Amino acid sequence: MHGMIRVPPEKGEEIRKKAVLEGFLDTARKIRKVRTKEGNFLEIPVTEAAYDSVESFLVLEQKNPEFLENSKSLKESLEGFLSKPELALVPAGWQILGNIIIVSIPEILEDKKTRIAEALLSMYPRCRTVVRDFGIEGQFRQPKRELLLGSGTETIHKEHGCFFKQDVTKVMYSKGNLEERKRMSKLGKGEIVVDMFAGIGYFSIPMAVHSKPKKIISIEINPESFAYLKENIKLNHVENIITPILEDCSQAAPEGEADRVIMGYVGTTHNYLEPAIRALKRSGGVLHYHETVPENLARIRPEKRIEEAAESLGKKVEVLETRRIKKYSPGVLHVVVDARICG
Template sequence: MYRTIRVPIEKGEEARLEVLTADLLEDTRKIRKLQTEKGTFLEIPVTEAAGEKIGNYPVIEQKNPEFLKKPGSLKEYLKNSLSEAELACVPSGWQVLGDIVIVSIPEFLNEKKLLIARALLSMYPKCRSVVRDLGIEGQFRQPKRELLLGSKTETVHKEHGCFFKQDVTKVMYSKGNLDERKRMSKIGSGEVVVDMFSGIGYFSIPMAVHARPEKIISIEINPESFAYLKENIRLNHVEDIITPILGDCSQAAPEGKADRVIMGYVGTTHHYLESAMKALKKSGGILHYHETVPENLSRTRPEERIKKAADCLGKKVEVLKTRRIKKYSPGVLHMVVDVRIFE
């Protein structure tokens, strides 16, 4: 039996989010509009795990369900609309966050950007908006993005059993860091953790949901990211674990409290190493230090910076693991170093 809930169209987005955050959305079928004598409704497909009701809506059997087709290639969608030269410049990759597609389109195809956006929405019928990525800017590394199609840029993205609400034009979310978020979700059980650049909860949320530390102190300086951090704490029901703090890590980080400190920011992270080490308990603890570094220095510079900061505080360092996260830009790698800091 194919199961669904039927909701008035004006309540559709609210009900869809409720189903999504309950992890009950069945993603092989379409959300379908239905016109009846009683008005216009949406049928939202739900999984077998759904009970008899979701919110105020009974779960019913869906007749004649419509199934989603697997997306083909973007070039295939556009082959009759673009020249050979234009097709050669069509993006080969993009990011889907929740129900928003984020794509980089070269200037050469500027006049065809709406055509490309429409093709992407045809490929992803569950998505509602297409946003063009134009890079990042400013102290808070905010994305520069242009809404091409659709009316909203806020979405809820589900990943590894966690929910991340965000506005894709205001905060960054890198799918290239997925493995590191999964890794963080497996450690920290029973510990006190300080997440020094927590953003919208990239590492704090998976760790709280899956590892269940005693406490996570999540610090974020950007007010917009901080607002989403608080919302994501609520969405994932981890209010008893995560304490969010709005402020600069160098001033807001506690001293002598943490078993583990996460430094999941790149750019000027090394300036905060001493604050991170001071946050650890006197008996010592683990530091996860992120850095973007030229490839030829990737195995030396991050460790050297950690050891220099430790020397200034009279502490010792044991390097546990050095990992490559991803290629950040040509010739530059995003690395993370796990170290034990002790007296």
Template sequence: MYGVIRVPSEKGEEFRRKTVEKKILDTSRKIRKLQTKEGVFLEIPVTEAAGENIEGFPVIEQENPEFSRKPCSIKKYLKDSLSEAELACVPAGWQILGDVIIVSIPETLENKKVKIAEALLSMYPRCRTVVRDFGIEGQFRQPKRELLLGSGTETIHKEHGCFFKQDVTKVMYSKGNLEERKRMSRLGGEEVVVDMFAGIGYFSIPMAVYSRPKKIIGIEINPESFAYLKENIRLNKVEKIYIPICGDCSKAAPEGIADRVLMGYVGTTHHYLEPAIKALKKSGGILHYHETVPEHLARTRPQERIRRAAYALGRKVEILETRRIKKYSPGVLHVVVDARIFE
């Protein structure tokens, strides 16, 4: 049986999110719009694990289901354009943000980069632009990227029910941080939160949308990222609780008001530990501290840096958890340490 729930179109996104969260969305089939005498409905395909109904909407059998077409291998698209040696160097993966494809192409395929971009757009018809990625650079960790095909690099990426408007040539967005963004969406309810390195709202927008803190203060020094942060606050309709500040968080961070402080930046994050700890209430609060660290030091160096900064301010520390976010580079991990800071 190919089961679906049929919901009014205005409830479509709400129930699509619910099926994703419950892990019962059948991604092999398309969500389909249906016009009936009673109105416009969406048929959301679900797996057999869904049971007989989802929050009052019965699971019914779908007639003539439409299956999502999985793109075939990029090498199949390129087999007539590249030699065997060149095909062996074709990238095996890429990132899609909104309707923009981001791909790393080795220098050996410099003269085939447009062919590769054309193949990717053929594989993903809903996308309109392909950019080549060369990594990140500078204090603001800005991406170095080349437009290969398409006319626009600004897009709106939807993730976990949140909207992130961005220009992929100006700001970074790491797919490897997805689980941490989801985790943040479950924290901070009824709290005052300070996001020291807000960016375009990577961690604090999901928190604002789902946990509804009393207030979030997001600080971002990069003017381009800050402009998108303000736009994303509006897109996600959290203007009433989210206060954006453009500036250096070591100077712009408030003192003594936060229940929770986010430090979702890597590179020189430890230099900002003291202002982050000062932002927490005197009675105590939670710090989420990110760091890139050699693997053999992942359970010691970040924690010691937090303790050293806290002790210098006459505060105590309880390390709650150290979580691995992803592998940052060979032998180096991106980790986040959750710590309770108190008197």
């Protein structure tokens, strides 16, 4: 949607400044004058964040939006500051969460990292912080990151009508899982759901906001992620649906209660298959099992692991679908298997 606010010309500069300060001006489109039956107006292009402004603006769909010419690329912005060999190593992509830019910068450009961060901020006026990414580490898959420019690393990222508050130096948020989050938002209506590795609410929040299950039991062992999970439950007004639990899911998962179990973690997820299956109702239910797996085993190993765990509990498995979520690393895929478990 290309939203816009229509205001009288004399109010234009005041509202434009407010849009800049509050971060909902869409800088990719032009502010333009229009004439209607009601008189002359300015159309100020806005992002989805305009809906959350303290003032209740009437946001309209803009017909035939006019886009500004693309600004310089990152490499073009750095010409004259970096040598040609250095420019060849400048990152070609980065992630934006809320108003924070997350970028990987090779070690060889260590002494140019601040200049690269400045160039990125000039490209994205709505952003206020640049963070350098070094990957993930530890049992909780926490990001290893360095603040390059800006004063804060906490932000609220809006996605598919949901809000995710997070500190980008403490919790991971993968853009590659976007389609899976959208898919989960269409499932679970009226059901009892157990989210075994809830994190900050990656799957629990979209499902609660859009599908309205009867109950979601969201289990998370990392205290930092759990704190944001509780905040996001309030932020999205789903306190009546989600029950958060700070504990190891192998101990905290209920038995014989769920219609659906989400296992949205990778690495050692297969170790938790038995408690996940036990969480399902005796009559059965659906399992969403995530795994990182070598490409040549993507359709074999995850399904076999589910079947072996179910068999040990005297259950049967009907594999509904195996979906590729993203490439995890060279030769390794992140997949999710939807399986119906029955007695």
